[in-house]
Amino acid sequence: MKSLYFHKELSLREVPMPRRAPGEALIKVLMAGICGTDREILKGYSEFQGIPGHEFVGRVAECDTSKWMGKRVVGEINLACGHCSWCAKGLGRHCPTRTVMGIVNRPGAFAEYVTLPEANLHRVPDEVSDQSAVFTEPVAAACEILEQMTITPGTRMAVIGDGRLGLLVVQVLKQAGADVTLIGRHASKLDLAKTWGVRVLCEGAQELAASSFPITVDATGSPRGLGEALRLAEPRGTVVMKSTFHGAANLDATKLVVDEVTLLGSRCGLFAPALDLLRGRRVTVESLITRTFPLNQGLEAFAYLNQNSVLKVLLDMR
């Protein structure tokens, strides 16, 4: 089958069809999304080698139980052992021996087919298009903030970063009742967020006062964005680190301790609440798609993504 394969560099490669283990489904990939983590992987993140890709929608082609056959699905990306204390707590996404599709020791979805345990699958409701369903994983990651903390209605929150993830995070927080300000650098992206009723602020145009938000979110995946999120956090406030970045975070230790700030790492979320949001059209995702490439133009898709004003780039395997 055709795939994008990373080994020192990304290439289009013919690889054998994956074989599913018992309990797993073989899934024909319909569409896949390229994410910031994929770009980090190309820079060496998690020392991944193989087929990247963890945002996808597909159709089950083979499986053990009839209930999944032919169904349109998305899949949770962490493959947990199912037996350890983390799995027992329902936190398989922190299972210490987990693999992660397209990120840690497990082939991903930038291919014609992928395998995943049936336990990881979620059926996609008919109302949700392929183009929307492919956002389930990043919307779930945005929803994870709501799993980790209680947002009371009207809570003032600042989100730093108007990229793909930031634009999902502001929508998820807004529908949870927060009073959201998005801080970004790109007029077109900020304009889009404005149409959702989000307050926006162009970085540089106006400096926000330090210590002015009870909760801030870094969605830039850069030390600069994280530093700004910390600067804007009130005493006893919370800074959510929503983006993975490879390397060291250089933080103002004095501010963290003196203002008793809580820094909260936040990663993958549950798919069910994300699918609910997509079904109810309570988050807008299709307008975030800048361009769709066929799989065999996958290298071009990655190159295209490096352009500044690009939002979501999809691969189409249909």
Added chain:
Amino acid sequence: MKSLYFHKELSLREVPMPRRAPGEALIKVLMAGICGTDREILKGYSEFQGIPGHEFVGRVAECDTSKWMGKRVVGEINLACGHCSWCAKGLGRHCPTRTVMGIVNRPGAFAEYVTLPEANLHRVPDEVSDQSAVFTEPVAAACEILEQMTITPGTRMAVIGDGRLGLLVVQVLKQAGADVTLIGRHASKLDLAKTWGVRVLCEGAQELAASSFPITVDATGSPRGLGEALRLAEPRGTVVMKSTFHGAANLDATKLVVDEVTLLGSRCGLFAPALDLLRGRRVTVESLITRTFPLNQGLEAFAYLNQNSVLKVLLDMR
């Protein structure tokens, strides 16, 4: 009056007696303790200039209300405005216009006399000696962890750093029911902690497994200690930053996000629970005193503190 005064360098200096404002008490300092923050101030922390010192016990010499006259007291170090939203929440120690005795724009206790608002004072119970009472502020700082999070009995916690603060933190956590491991570098300090029933571990002798504690506390005030506290924290665990250090914390951003670790800055605490612990002898403090100097040997006291195995150094103004 005699004082230790910091302006570019620390010196013994004759200064005018402080004048108390209405609502304030003039306090004859009996004893004062030298803390890590004082040493940071001498390196430029908070750009403080004047008389440092914020750990003290004294006797009220002048005040407005008779109830305090002649009483032996300790004093909360944050001087809040009393009117803002932080003060209204009982969080005057985060009041944005606060001064902090001996740290931010307010003379401290390394002198014969100091002034503080009566509202900041706490009477020292007769059972508590001067030598114990002088530990109220650092014991309160250790207790602050219990204000910020719930420690369920048996919770496994690692404290990094066997210095003055670390030795108070382990005692406070232990009496709160935690199962505490102290990780340090000094055999004599670890031996002392062992007598309190704390599990101890000499750094370097044995490496602890990564991600092995649900809660860790950095009490070293160094990037190295904070890094170790993060390394030892479980997924979804909490790292408490208990020490102020001047500068940037270089943290493993990937670990923070992927393991969804919470980093919790922790500073000053309330005096009442600390005095309760001291009165009930539920924390041992007098055995932490390595040496006591008269005020006019204050420079020698600071020099002495630079020795490695030294724990608490006190100044005696009685």
